[in-house]
Amino acid sequence: MKMNKKKANLVFAAIVMLLGMILSFTPQTVHAADDSLQRVKDKGTLVMGTSPDYPPYEFITKVDGKNKVVGMDVQVAQKIADDLGVKLKVKQMDFDSLLVALETHKVDMVLSAMTPTEERKQSVDFSEPYYNAGQAIIVRKQDKSLYKDKNSFVNKQVGVQTGSLQQDLAKKQMKKSNLKALTKVTDLILSLETNKIDGIVAEDAVARAYVSNDSRLAMIDAKFDLGGDETSTAIAFSKNSGTLVAAANKSIAQIKAKNLTKGYIDNAGQYMSENTQNTSMLHYWSYFAKGIGYTLLITLIAVFFGVLLGAIFALGRLSKKKIFHYPSVWYIEFVRGTPLMIQVMFVYFGIGLLWNNIPAFFAGVVAVALNSAAYVAEIIRGGIDSVPNGQIEAARSLGMSKTDAMRTIVLPQAVKIIWPSLGNEFISLIKESSIVSIIGVTDLIYQLRAVQAATYRGVAPIAVAMVIYFILTFTLSRILNRAERKMQHD
């Protein structure tokens, strides 16, 4: 027995390694010749990836009652699509996920106020820059007199967006400051206003957008030593997309010649001031409602399939047959041993290599359900294990078959034991499913970000989302408690 187990586990490790190797080789073999432009024309759509939390470049606003991504980048992309004679489609996701989305061909191009750094050039191609912006530091208005430029922040807390050019610049040129990196600019603003940090390094267009809409903020010139390209913003394409890049460059040349970006920024500024005219949370109820809808939908579907698959894996793990037992054990251990966040990204981007247009919502639900299945499997196994062996033996000594004993004696007893833990799993799934927002599923967390970006208000949307989560989980736990009590009385 011992020997077999060891062997089986080695096989498992080998499979995991093999899987990793296969996946790491696939991307290089996807493309032979450059047909990028032709493919876009054939599809009739140009898909743009962006992280819409960066006004005036890209952000969300309400147009005719619907949430829409707007901003300078969207207009640049629209111009390119128009010039190609195709439709523009905007796909939203986390900034950190954008380049992966390019590599896995989920999007044709990325416009997200992205600077063409050397590091990024290693993995993607860039167009000519379409905009050049200086760097600024946002500070609290009452502290403005304390600071002159980047060198005034010795031993101060300085915020930057994770993975941004500003983070690189600050790392190299503000060595005496303490850097704090966050994913969202809105979170940085919030930190600044609550005195957690003393300044935020941001592009001047961005800084201006926030400062002009919030009387508590002010901005100063950062005065970084900048190389040529480093201050510019360009479009990212996947490697080997020369034809598509060339087409984009043509449009960019026109944008520059006619100085169209000025009009784009003005246009974006109008949306921004509309957004900030009514920042009451009530005004944004439809954002939250949509988020609640998705969060509940994801949770319900994931719980359903999680329980179904979990039961199968639990029985597999309890099975004496090795071909059922070991795969179940490996699955459970592997899923419980890796973070849900990575699983979500793996399903969306990894499986996306094989299935190009996997919808983010579908990928999110699949990942959460597969994750939940492992935990549910252990809950069910624990429940079945806790039914004393004597119960089965008694049934079998009466001539009942194993399956019959399982169905009529063990499972009914196990369900009573399992029920409360299953309820807890359900409740924690409502909270944990929030991780799907990283791939752009518009759940409650994602909508909270959208409201923050739209209103430039940090705390209020968080508070609203928190209360909503609490109402959801509290209501659910009361319902489950009642069901549990009823069951114990039967």
Added chain:
Amino acid sequence: MTEMVKVESLKKAYDKNEVLTGIDGVVNSGQVIVVIGPSGGGKSTFLRCLNLLETPTSGKVFFEGTELTNLGEKQLDDIREKMGMVFQSFNLFSNMNVLDNLTLAPKRVKGQSEADAQKKALELLAQVGLADKKDAYPDSLSGGQQQRVAIARALAMDPDVMLFDEPTSALDPEMVGEVLKVMQDLAAGGMTMIVVTHEMGFAREVADEVWFMDGGNIAEKGTPEDIFDHPKNDRTKDFLSRVLAQ
């Protein structure tokens, strides 16, 4: 007299631990066999090998002429139906009331109708003196009551032999009597029984044969008088002197 149960060179080992080292024996129809011996001697394992709840490592087990160790699961289920078993820890189905405990297997295994199964169950409950407890759940009953229900549950299948594994060992002393009384009545009614117990009074009074088991084999067999009054084996003498001294 027909042979009901017969074992030949029965051995059972868990990994390298030899628990039964070779047991031979015959139980005739209508006989009451009482198995005694020190704890850890293999008595439970022996009983569980008789209805194949444990699979013997080697040797043969016959029941009513059929050799069991080569049978498939389905055929074994049919055999187990006819061999009732009563456990030290009662093992009543805790998710069912007393009546359902008694009717479940007759309905599911024998295909009896609800009405037939209930009628028989109520008779048996009356026989063990618990007719008024038919709607009670196991955890509301005393140990003695639970064990009497467990005996009735086994009897509901109309078994040809009853196996008892220390049926009174988990009971408070004042409840031992009520269970032994039920077993005594059963023996008097002609039931074939194999009983593992430490109740020497019961063994002396009810047993046709007493088997003394120690170290995985049967060290001595005989009538109650043989074993209790004239034990030959030193291990038997030693065991009895310790048990009877208490």
